[in-house]
Amino acid sequence: MLLACSAVGAVSASAQPPASAVSTTEMAGSARVHFGTWGVDLSTRDLSVKPGDDFQRYAAGKWMDETDIPADKSSNSIGSEMSDRNQEQLREIVMGAPADSQLGAFYKSYMNEALLEQLDMKPLQTDLARVDAIQNKDQFRSFMASTVKDFGSTLFTLQVIPDLDNPTINILAVGTSGMGLPDRDYYLLDKYKPQRDAYRAYIERTLGLVGTADTSAKADQIMAFETEIAKFSWSQADLRDIDKLNNPMTPAQLAAYAPGIDWNRYLTESETMAPKILVADNTAIKALAALYAKTPLETLKTWQRFKVASQAAPYLSKRFVDSNFEFSKVLTGAKELRPRWRRGIDQVDGRLGELLGQTYVERYFPAQSKAMMEQLVQNLKLAAAERIKANSWMEESTKQAALKKLAKMDVMVGYPEKFRDYSKLEMRPDDLYGNVKRSSAFEWEYQLADLGKPVDRKKWAMSPATVNAYNGGLENKIVFPAGILQPPLFDPTADAAVNYGAIGSVIGHEIMHGFDDQGRKIDENGAVRDWWTKADAERFKALTTELGKQYASYEAAPGVFINGDLTMGENIGDMSGLEVAHLAYKMSLNGREPPVIDGLTGDQRFFLAYAQGWRGEQRDESIKTQVASDPHSPRRYRIIGPLRNLDAWYAAFGIGPDSKFYIAPDKRVRIW
Known part of the structure; x- marks a missing residue:
């Protein structure tokens, strides 16, 4: 189905990094995690590995060797570590909400396992009877x-x-x-x-x-x-x-x-x-x-009977929940169900996201972070403009159209200007099944209210606490929820190289989605229109073909190779976004040479911060599912794939032809 936005896909499961590498500080009344002394956890590196042979292991090999994937997760990563911390903060909000409030009532209905066992399949019977009654x-x-x-x-x-x-x-x-x-x-x-x-x-x-x-x-x-x-x-x-x-x-x-x-x-x-x-x-x-x-008709009714029961399974008794998990774990590789409270908080955030998010940003997203992030985005847009202007293969008319689109790209940071009104959504503390049905109807009516109406570009497709970001392609906007704006991706107290390498690359990724293989087909107003010269379009296609060949050669799991066509947009976002972030970092120095910290140059810190943001491991079952159906490449190749096409990475670590992932300068793909 057509997607209205492209997300960075930042979240996967994670385990806590070594305690010695992480500290907490107080900011805006809440504990903030801080990595190392300047924003990167150096204890995770495997210095026996040459950077050009495997930068993933060079940056985090020790952590990968010492950290197991939790039994209830398909992977472990920085992204889901951040998500888990967010969940703990969201749980505090929900547990502190009045029992008769929407937040309190829904969460209580989800956590009341004794009542769900007592009801068993009773809530489902009316819907199944509706299917059984179909006569034509x-x-x-x-x-x-x-x-x-x-x-x-x-x-x-x-x-x-x-x-x-x-x-x-x-x-x-x-x-x-x-x-x-x-x-x-x-x-x-x-x-x-x-x-x-x-x-x-x-x-x-x-x-x-x-x-x-x-x-x-x-x-x-x-x-x-x-x-x-x-x-x-x-x-x-x-x-x-x-x-x-x-x-x-x-x-x-x-x-x-x-x-x-x-x-x-x-x-x-x-x-x-x-x-x-x-x-x-x-x-x-x-x-x-x-x-x-x-x-x-009987085949259709049998199919529908199964679909109703399967969709309802997570909100019924244990036998339904366990049966559903027994199947899903074959796709994810997870060995155990996530704790029920975490599943419950996910549900609350999914159904009452902006109501929950309003309190979340008040408690955990200080004004300083919002202001600093907005400035970073503007710096990245300036750098993106410079790269477009300097593009060696693009004609002037296409450059000007690209610059026009970039200038008009809206930026939204932290939370929406206006939070949604959930006052008409009824939530009962003793009716999980009914709460889910009413929530689904409420969401559909919210979407349906826009049909035939002017597009409201201020609406968000993610809740404020989400650890992710997206480019609303048809609306020419980029959105960064407060949930992703935390260490190690973003830390107001970290070294500048860290923020540019970590959250800067995320910002660059979302900006450059506007100019990936699909984004390039959309103009500054969000309309699908060809604003390219024929020659530029042909040169772009030639470059993306070469990039696709690189990714198609990556074996993500035994016998499983990345689909270069499916992942093209995300791969362009990763590579071009990292180039933009690096230029923005250089521009921020105003000609000054950055200090050497812990023996690392500014560029080395920049690239380590980037790799740390994608630190993680993933089960083969999950990789197999991702490669088949997800436009994002597995995280290992979101590190290696972009870096081996960037000249600055080679210079930063002295990487030469004797390295495994070396690409000769004239063979490196440079799109933006």
Whole structure:
């Protein structure tokens, strides 16, 4: 489905670094973690490794050898260490909220395991009865339309997004859905047979939990149905190609293009009827409508019965929760469920994020951090402009268009200007299932209210406490939640090289998403428009092809190689963003030579800070899932991949041709 933003993907699980390398200081009434004496944990390095042979291990090899991945996580990293700290702070807020408040009531309903055991599947019975009562395809279509704000699945997703051709107005986008595995390849390729078998076992198990007869045969029916969907589904690389997704139609044109379902009724019942519709993965939508028309109603009802129960599983009794985890761990590699309180805080943040975030930023995000971060962003934008101006392969007209887009790029730091109003969302302390249903309906109504209306670029797609950042491509804005603005990525007391190497590279990453392989197709107003000369477009394509070849050669796990096309945008963001951050650091020195600290030059500290931000390890199962379905490269190659194309990295560490990851200067890819 079409995505409205590109995120940096900063979070994965982590363990606490060695105590000797970390200290805490008091700031704005809250404890702040500080790494080392100037912002980098030097105790994690493996100095027996040459920087050019493996910079990941050079920067953190000792930590990797001494730190295990926690049993309840698929990986460990700086990102999830930050997220865990945030959760502890959010828990303090939630636990201090009145029991009858929205925060208090929802969290209490989630944590009341005794009540959930007592209720078992009782909350689910009404929804299952609705599925069982369906007598024809018209009623099934109506049920699918209701799932946009309720438990259950639809074969055709609905999303309100800015019009790709006129980004001042929100329109409806339609896409395909229906598969329970991460990607079509999981159904079609032999290497994913273990995951496929685990999914089929989960389907059969779930049908049994809700009292379905003949579970084995029905599990086979569902797998066969979803496999048919997989056969015509688009690849993940195609699903991020704006040119291929930009297929506007009227409702009448959609009905004629993809018969097999009554689109007028489906759109009317979901309250999304609109004069213009973006038909995203159009050929798959057409094929899926035809498959829907020929699939027996009983097969569809069995599929829907499973989907309702599976989606509801995390909010039911232990037997449902455990069964759901038994399947998910095959995709993540996690050995144990995360503590229930952490899952509960995730839920509160996901459903009441800006309400919770309002208190979070008051307590944990001082005005000094916001002001300093805003200045850093402006410095990075200046550096990005300099790199665009100095670009050796781009014609002047394309440069001027790029500079115009950069100048108009909005910057949002910490929290939204106006927090959301949740006053109409009812939360009850004894009704988790109902709370989730009401929250889902509330979120859908919030999205639906924008359909056909002017785009509000001040709205956020992440909560303030999120450890991540994003580029809202169709809105030409970059957003940095308060949650990511903490050590070691951002620390007002750290050495400048650290802040530029860590959070500076994140800022640069988000800025340069505006000029990656998809961002370059969007103009300064957020419209999909070709503002490139033909020659520049061809040169850009040649450069990205070379970069894609580099990443396609990286074996992320045994037998698993990175998809250079799928990860292209993120790889460009990483590499070009790091170049921009390094130039911004140099510009900040105003011609002065930075001091040598602990025997390290400014550039060495800059690159160590960058590597520390991506420090971590990941289970093979998780890497396999990520490579198949995620546009971000695994973290090891978010360190090595960009660095080996940067001249400054070679100079900083004296890296020569005898190093494993050396690339000759004339073979290094330089895009921006």
